[in-house]
Amino acid sequence: MKRTFAILVIAMLATGAFAQTGDTIKIGGIWTLADITGKQGSMAAQQAIEEINKAGGVLGRKLELIVVDDEGKADKGAAAVEKLMTVDNVELLMGGMASGVELGKIPTFKKYGKVVVSTGAASYKVEEALGADSSWYFHLHPWDYNQGASYVEGWDAIQKQYPKIKIKKIFLAYEEGAFGKSSWDATKTLFGTGGRYVVDGASFKSAALGGGDYASVLEAAKSFKPDLFLWAGYDADALPMLEQAKAMKFSPSIYLGAPPGWPIGFGTSKLSEKVMLYGMWAPTMNDTNAASKAFYKGFVAKYKEEPATYFAPLSYSAVYIIADAIKLAGTTETAALIKALEATKYASPLGETISFSKSNIIAHQGIRRQKILQWQSGRQEVIWPFEAKTATPVYPFPAWK
Amino acid sequence: MNRNLLRLAAALAGAAAVALPAFAGAYPLQVARNVIMYMALAITWDMLLRSGQISFGIAGLFGIGAYAAVLGVLRAGMSPWLSIAFAAAFAGAASFLIGFLILRLRTMYFSIVTLALAEIFRIVIHNLPEFTGGPEGVVLEGVIMKGSASGLYWLTLGGLAVALAASWGFEKSRMHFALTAIRNNETSAKSSGIDIFRWLLVAFVVTSSIQGLLGGIYVQSYGFATPDSVFDANFTLLPLAMALLGGIHSTIGPVLGAILLGLAAEWLKLRIPYGHLVVYGIIIIVVILFMPKGLYGLARKVSGAADRRRA
CATH class of the missing domain: 3.40.50.2300 (Response regulator)
Known part of the structure; x- marks a missing residue:
């Protein structure tokens, strides 16, 4: 049997899938x-x-x-x-x-x-x-720590540039896995130190991993009354969380999502309007x-x-x-x-x-900043860094009707 | 096929498996390691199934074995080898305690409780971040045997040997009669003097220990553990699919299923990079629908029909 297995492996090696050109x-x-x-x-x-x-x-x-x-x-x-x-x-x-x-x-x-x-x-x-x-x-x-630092830098710059935007209380809803937990650790450390921001948070089980009920985390956020509500999860959480926030009439001044990717067609949903996001690129940058x-x-x-x-x-x-x-x-x-x-x-x-330079441990780290963007009329607009800006932020996030 | 011929075939297959590093490169060895890991898990799942108890707890016990090994090294200063043995012992001890709570349950009630095991263990690991590293996990300084492809292959093969030995031990001892009697009819088994709880506990502890051992081998081979990686549902679902495909209630069935599904998965991935999982899923569904007794069951049916024709 093992011989058959070995022959099978060798046969696989001989197939076109492995061929060199x-x-x-x-x-x-x-x-x-x-x-x-x-x-x-x-x-x-x-x-x-x-x-x-x-x-x-x-x-x-x-x-x-x-x-x-x-x-x-x-x-x-x-x-x-x-x-x-x-x-x-x-x-x-x-x-x-x-x-x-x-x-x-x-x-x-x-x-x-x-x-x-x-x-x-x-x-x-x-x-x-x-x-x-x-x-x-x-x-x-x-x-993750580069990203956290760039968010602090970004929000500081935005508040300075647009004085009507004021952030004191930040609530992070984070998926309970490694991605969400590292976002929480970075947010707590980078925003929480120095007393300029008050940070709170709670975890949820991502819809991508079998969850999808955000009621408790949104209730916790609502009672905290944050100026900036941020969620760190996956694309599958984007629309259901907004639906539940709408059902609960939870409309913080800034509603921001930080998934690695957004669901295709998210911008066509009315719910996406004025939602902010972290990312590195948007098609609006073509302009x-x-x-x-x-x-x-x-x-x-x-x-x-x-x-x-x-x-x-x-x-x-x-x-x-x-x-x-x-x-x-x-x-x-x-x-x-x-x-x-x-x-x-x-x-x-x-x-x-x-370009590459040293990070905390390794010698060759490339990009260090994420961007802050906002969904406006179905498009992701860059609002920070200002040198890449494609639109000014719309503030506050509109109350649900 | 007579018994001696089967033994000879098994011995040759075993020798070929041990000698594989002599004629296979690092990639086939890595693929073989993956296949062997799931094969061993499939065998342990089948061993408990022989009592009629369907467990969905493989990922949970694999995961606590993995964490026992990695924390044994990081927190207790164990050597990697000792940590693998500790993983088996820890999973065995945990299953012994859990067994007292859940082995009086039957059918879907037992299955549902075992399904929850991985989730419970994962939540515990998440909530002890100072000790376990929390959701972000923990990283070892290096991998066992400095990552030697042959060494890691033989280590995983060793895990399989333990599973095979235990499975054959189950088949050739009183355990086989006890578990089969329990599966067929618990009341008559009890009236025949079989201590049902004791035999189930032994089967549960032995299979769990091996699953823990495999978890220990896994983390020592990759050098890290995160809850998402070691409690992954695939460690439950793939062995189950392999055993069903190969044929349940035997040692040979899960072995056949693991070879076939493991190699098919790798081959399909290289052939159809953007759609292989769909094809893979269809293969599993079709085989289970049309060959409910698996490949081994089919082979036995064919050979039985041939024998009858000869007679």
């Missing part, structure tokens, strides 16, 4: 493809690969993206790394979203020591697991940013759908950063590539020039 520079991409962030992230990466190849490739060679689904599981993530490194012989790796999956991949990353350009994994636990000697790891997405416009037009033309999550332009940016580094290094050899990546200055569709 021509003289290309192979990049391994690992995402959770059943999730909108991973699906669109991988699509955007493929879009960038095709654009670069159309423009002549890199060092006279075409780029090739080999995508493997990690299924949102740590063990499958580790298997994906092994497959890409030993069967496909990729030169470097990219992708990633959930921190729990990234943690499972790290021992295998360390074993090979190849360059990894990570587009997800915000938890500081990932940074702890990587350790200070992981010079091959380039983390594009802000860490102010040429790189964003080029990315957006290319994505829509290729896939006939709109990018619904910032993980799409983030993954697109990752491919261009990799391509530029290979060009600069003149090789895909790891040490040279690390040096070239350290010199990155990429004007991204996300509205900022990406």
